[in-house]
Amino acid sequence: QKEVEQNSGPLSVPEGAIASLNCTYSDRGSQSFFWYRQYSGKSPELIMSIYSNGDKEDGRFTAQLNKASQYVSLLIRDSQPSDSATYLCASRSYNQGGKLIFGQGTELSVKP
Amino acid sequence: DAGVIQSPRHEVTEMGQEVTLRCKPISGHDYLFWYRQTMMRGLELLIYFNNNVPIDDSGMPEDRFSAKMPNASFSTLKIQPSEPRDSAVYFCASSSGLAGVYNEQFFGPGTRLTVL
Numbered sequence: 001q002k003e004v005e006q007n008s009g010p011l012s013v014p015e016g017a018i019a020s021l022n023c024t025y026s027d028r029g030s031q032s033f034f035w036y037r038q039y040s041g042k043s044p045e046l047i048m049s050i051y052s053n054g055d056k057e058d059g060r061f062t063a064q065l066n067k068a069s070q071y072v073s074l075l076i077r078d079s080q081p082s083d084s085a086t087y088l089c090a091s092r093s094y095n096q097g098g099k100l101i102f103g104q105g106t107e108l109s110v111k112p
Numbered sequence: 113d114a115g116v117i118q119s120p121r122h123e124v125t126e127m128g129q130e131v132t133l134r135c136k137p138i139s140g141h142d143y144l145f146w147y148r149q150t151m152m153r154g155l156e157l158l159i160y161f162n163n164n165v166p167i168d169d170s171g172m173p174e175d176r177f178s179a180k181m182p183n184a185s186f187s188t189l190k191i192q193p194s195e196p197r198d199s200a201v202y203f204c205a206s207s208s209g210l211a212g213v214y215n216e217q218f219f220g221p222g223t224r225l226t227v228l
Binding site for chain 1: 145154155156157160168203216217219220221222
């Protein structure tokens with residue numbers, strides 16, 4: 001079992017819809033979680049971080065964390081074609097010395 | 113302030129040759145990370161440094177790979193000898209540890225390595 005798992009996609013949604021990206025993790029010692037966006041041929045860039053159970057909103061993005069279920073999600077409201085990218089989920093744990101463990105990424109395609 | 117700088121951006125070499133990738137972290141950052149990204153394996157951490165000291169190199173695939181950080185503003189990742197399976201994009205990232213463990217890692221543009 002991979003430490004951080006994501007559906008590879010591609011996930012295709014129409015413009016204006018809500019895109020829902022999911023991630024599960026196996027290390028119960030994980031304390032913080034990150035969503036990175038990576039455009040094709042570019043480097044990952046951080047878009048959201050979440051440390052506590054519940055929701056965290058930032059503009060069109062909402063990160064959700066459920067530590068009991070070991071589940072993290074990212075919702076993108078009013079999806080735009082410019083949101084088309086690969087979204088990487090990452091966890092961080094003191095058990096792992098604080099390093100980030102990345103999932104394989106989910107490719108999102110937003111169709112005009 | 114400039115972001116993380118990596119060189120070269122592209123490298124094509126032949127099997128058996130030595131390859132050296134370079135990274136300049138963001139000024140003031142005390143953590144430096146080397147990652148490798150492939151379609152098959154995704155983004156993998158190879159090694160990371162704190163205050164120029166290697167902390168965890170468990171991701172380094174084998175003895176052909178080595179990394180150094182002689183000072184706070186420069187790090188190298190060397191592959192000797194290179195093999196076709198080393199073909200990947202290599203990213204360097206840096207972060208500041210001053211505020212604890214929840215710090216954003218800033219990635220460089222990457223080096224696309226092709227070993228023929």
